[in-house]
Amino acid sequence: xxxxxxxxxxxxxxxxxxxxxxxxAERLIQSGVQVHIQAECGHAAxxxxxxxxxxxxKETYAxxxxxxxxxxxxxxxxxxEIELMPLGCLLICTMSAFxxxxxxxxxxxxxxxxLAMDHLPRTTRAQPMDAxxxxxxxxxxxxxxxxxxxxxxxxxxLTTAAGTIRPSRVLVIGAGVAGLQAIATSKRLGAQVEAxxxxxxxxxxxxxxxxxxxxxxxxxxxxxxxxRALRKDEKQKQHDVLAEHLAKAHVVICAAAIPGRHAxxxxxxxxxxxxxPESVIVDMAASSGGNCELTRIGEHYYxxxxxxxxxxxxxxxxxxxxxxxxxxxxxxxxxxxxxxxEVELDAGDELIAGCxxxxxxxxxxxxxxxxxxVECFPFxxxxxxxxxxxxxxxxxxxxxxxxxADNSSSAEQQDASSESLPAQVDGLPINAEGxxxxxxxxxxxxxxxxxxxxxxxxxxxxxxxxxALGDDEELAHWPDEQSVSDLEKLDGVSASVDxxxxxPVDDLTLINGVxxxxxxxxxxxxxxxxxxIAALDDASTEKLSIxxxxxxxxxxxxxxxxxxxxxxxxx
Numbered sequence: 001x002x003x004x005x006x007x008x009x010x011x012x013x014x015x016x017x018x019x020x021x022x023x024x025a026e027r028l029i030q031s032g033v034q035v036h037i038q039a040e041c042g043h044a045a046x047x048x049x050x051x052x053x054x055x056x057x058k059e060t061y062a063x064x065x066x067x068x069x070x071x072x073x074x075x076x077x078x079x080x081e082i083e084l085m086p087l088g089c090l091l092i093c094t095m096s097a098f099x100x101x102x103x104x105x106x107x108x109x110x111x112x113x114x115l116a117m118d119h120l121p122r123t124t125r126a127q128p129m130d131a132x133x134x135x136x137x138x139x140x141x142x143x144x145x146x147x148x149x150x151x152x153x154x155x156x157x158l159t160t161a162a163g164t165i166r167p168s169r170v171l172v173i174g175a176g177v178a179g180l181q182a183i184a185t186s187k188r189l190g191a192q193v194e195a196x197x198x199x200x201x202x203x204x205x206x207x208x209x210x211x212x213x214x215x216x217x218x219x220x221x222x223x224x225x226x227x228r229a230l231r232k233d234e235k236q237k238q239h240d241v242l243a244e245h246l247a248k249a250h251v252v253i254c255a256a257a258i259p260g261r262h263a264x265x266x267x268x269x270x271x272x273x274x275x276x277p278e279s280v281i282v283d284m285a286a287s288s289g290g291n292c293e294l295t296r297i298g299e300h301y302y303x304x305x306x307x308x309x310x311x312x313x314x315x316x317x318x319x320x321x322x323x324x325x326x327x328x329x330x331x332x333x334x335x336x337x338x339x340x341x342e343v344e345l346d347a348g349d350e351l352i353a354g355c356x357x358x359x360x361x362x363x364x365x366x367x368x369x370x371x372x373x374v375e376c377f378p379f380x381x382x383x384x385x386x387x388x389x390x391x392x393x394x395x396x397x398x399x400x401x402x403x404x405a406d407n408s409s410s411a412e413q414q415d416a417s418s419e420s421l422p423a424q425v426d427g428l429p430i431n432a433e434g435x436x437x438x439x440x441x442x443x444x445x446x447x448x449x450x451x452x453x454x455x456x457x458x459x460x461x462x463x464x465x466x467x468a469l470g471d472d473e474e475l476a477h478w479p480d481e482q483s484v485s486d487l488e489k490l491d492g493v494s495a496s497v498d499x500x501x502x503x504p505v506d507d508l509t510l511i512n513g514v515x516x517x518x519x520x521x522x523x524x525x526x527x528x529x530x531x532x533i534a535a536l537d538d539a540s541t542e543k544l545s546i547x548x549x550x551x552x553x554x555x556x557x558x559x560x561x562x563x564x565x566x567x568x569x570x571x
Contacts, residue, residue: 003033006068009041016044016319019072021327022051029054045319082106097368114358121354128332134325139314140181147251147282156190171249174256175202184209216241247274254283254291267292277305286310513557533563
């Protein structure tokens, strides 16, 4: 008899996603397995029962799972649901074990094998199954839109008959998959974006999506590229620098996370007190404790004049595409463990060994065993230490008192500095200096690459993945073919300026305050000659200041007067 895969209706409050969409379910059926779905399991994500061609529809959860060999869910089932699952079956889901210890105990007692999608090793080969990255992409996108909606200010610069509106200043803390997506989305909305991440390698990734890196002067990478805990003086320095930037920001998006742990506390009450009136903080890490110490999980409230938002389950707000991406992650995992119609969990495979948390009544994950204060039994008796890609999402440390073994032993929490791979975020190609990101950088064209490879772009990230998946799988990684030049044009900057063109150009670096990089931006905005600078009036000076993000530097340094003098000398 063929394997039976059960797809329940998600019961957690507010969960709209489904573990398998109709297209992946149909592929599985074609491969020879049976797919049983609970009635209306995909309705919240716009997938109807009749869309699941060839699947068997069951009315109740109990009826659905009673004869299932494999149960696939988005999030961990409740204890009551676990009690209805067959003894010894296989559960595949996103676990967050540190938040669901009661469920872990229930699964262990029923000797259910648990494959946790959020515990995959951070390797290139694991990228097609990288559920953390795929869902973080949706979360980052939605967080930026939520911030734009709640802010009383407009994100883009607008030049109207009623005057010029300066762009909003957005600060993103944490340049993991979600953070990079939030940066890219905020830039596309026209905001002026800065970002901060504890990792040195994040600078290139941040800049590749159009933001400026906040440099706190704190170096947290030790020997071999592994992250280390901050000393007290380093924490204070980080605090002081970030406080200055928060004081100027209109919107702050918090995206610093540590898989399998509580989120690091980065924003303190005194930092919030120093923020501008009517500013907004969107704390994406709310569900794991929050990056801001004032965040209230699931609430919107004002602290003085700052709106603090602690949204829950942002990926579920984009349920259609989030479900499609997660379905592909599940499908790729099933493809790995199902051979000749049977489930084969190869203990010698580092991917399988890394995400098997429970099997035959034993706990195989060190961190989870510590939570329950029980002995850990490595799956297959072998401890795999896969050479992991540096992971931007896991690059944060909770505090200096963290156990050093905790900081580096678990696969999903390591920040290895092994190799440097091409990555992309939201369609923007980048090369991350020795930081390949979560498991996501595969090389195809897609936003999933963003998540998968915190590196920054989606297109390059997917193609590697797709060498093993085929053309149709590329769609699984959510194509986003916007190029770097497209993003730059949203800022009013052309991708490049051909200085060898027929249009004459002057050396604008002769003007005090204009360096080579700034000169290129001036060229891009059409200011190619000294006479263009000399002709600046108050209105055009204000507009150019906004475009170049220079505040009052142009007026204070009198670029117009300098250009006029240089023209006279040249004559």
